[in-house]
Amino acid sequence: MTPTEYEYLRKFLRDHSGLDLSADKQYLIESRLLPLARKAGLSGIGELVQKLQGGSGALVTNVVEAMTTNETFFFRDKVPFDHFRDTIMPEVIKARAGRRSVRIWCAAGSTGQEPYSLAMCLKEMGAALTGWRVEIIATDLSQEVLEKAKSGVYSQFEVQRGLPIQMLVKYFKQTGETWQINPELRAMIQYRQLNLLHDFTQLGTFDVIFCRNVLIYFDQDTKINIFNRLARQIEPDGFLVLGAAETVVGLTDTFRPIPDRRGLYKPNDQRAVAAPRPAHASAPPRMAVMAGR
């Protein structure tokens, strides 16, 4: 996005919605408007700006809505978290019974709702994971959203999106008008700034990778490249979870869909040999050990 395009969108949003973006919100614009542009059959932000300048009524509404709606919420789409609880974790618990550890990567951790939803799922499993080492690594392009995620502080509006009221009462503490997720859950997650276009082998190997609603920002070749590199970071019996509108089908044979489990994929056997798993001794010290209940 050129500076001129960014300035145009800033003014456009100020005029149409009162939304006042600071000079450094390019990331927010791209993350919200690129999917919208692609959906409208446009090549990118540049063409979207041209259309807006040409005066397209329907697009104006869509752009304003996309920029002013809070897109990320707890247990987003629900189904992936049901799969996580009913399919993924039972299999992981069986397969890793020997070493009693599980590593999970949220590749688009954003403001934390997804990693915290996974943390809550794991806590709800209770005794089945007592004594297990659980590592959730959440990465995102934006340091700003990671800071928010790390704080675990959400507005009253945010905690009412996707989060069952029982979970709110159980896992959050109210402070005035905001709610903060409890320290035990916060300690389960490590945050790292990461661009998926760059090398991520240093993260090590994972049992589960959630990579939802982020590949939609990339073109086909980049998607293929990322899938192939993800395949090297996943255990041979691990799971990849994609967003509802995403798939590997027709792009790569490094993963295969699991029948009747929408959004769930397994690595294929012919993939490259996975990078060695880092020894636990050298792993970051903030790894949480699940306490008994």
Add this chain to the structure above:
Amino acid sequence: MKTCLVVDDSSVVRKIARRILEGLEFEVTEAEDGSKALEICQWKLPDAVLLDWNMPVMDGFEFMGHMRRLPGGDQPKVVFCTTENNVAHIAQALSGGANEYIMKPFNKDIIADKFAQVGLIPVGQAFV
């Protein structure tokens, strides 16, 4: 078509809630306090109740207690919708038989989310 009883002493809130719920394909009836709501429930129980807490004559919590004791009164999904936004009230509502809890102000997304949460509408519908 599923039915929802909207109980709130503010006619503005009832109107907003009605518009949202009709958008989610509910047949909506309204009551301005717990006592009027109970009369409606004695006649016919709805599938869902969107329930304010503080109202004249009979408050939402007392209404819920009476309704739950009606024959079949365990069936309706009760979603509180109130300015009472502290944990004590939420806990009291849940232990008194509420299924979900909305802290005002609310909007379409929150209602759709909470109704999906308790199975009143399919999950996907909340995200359209």
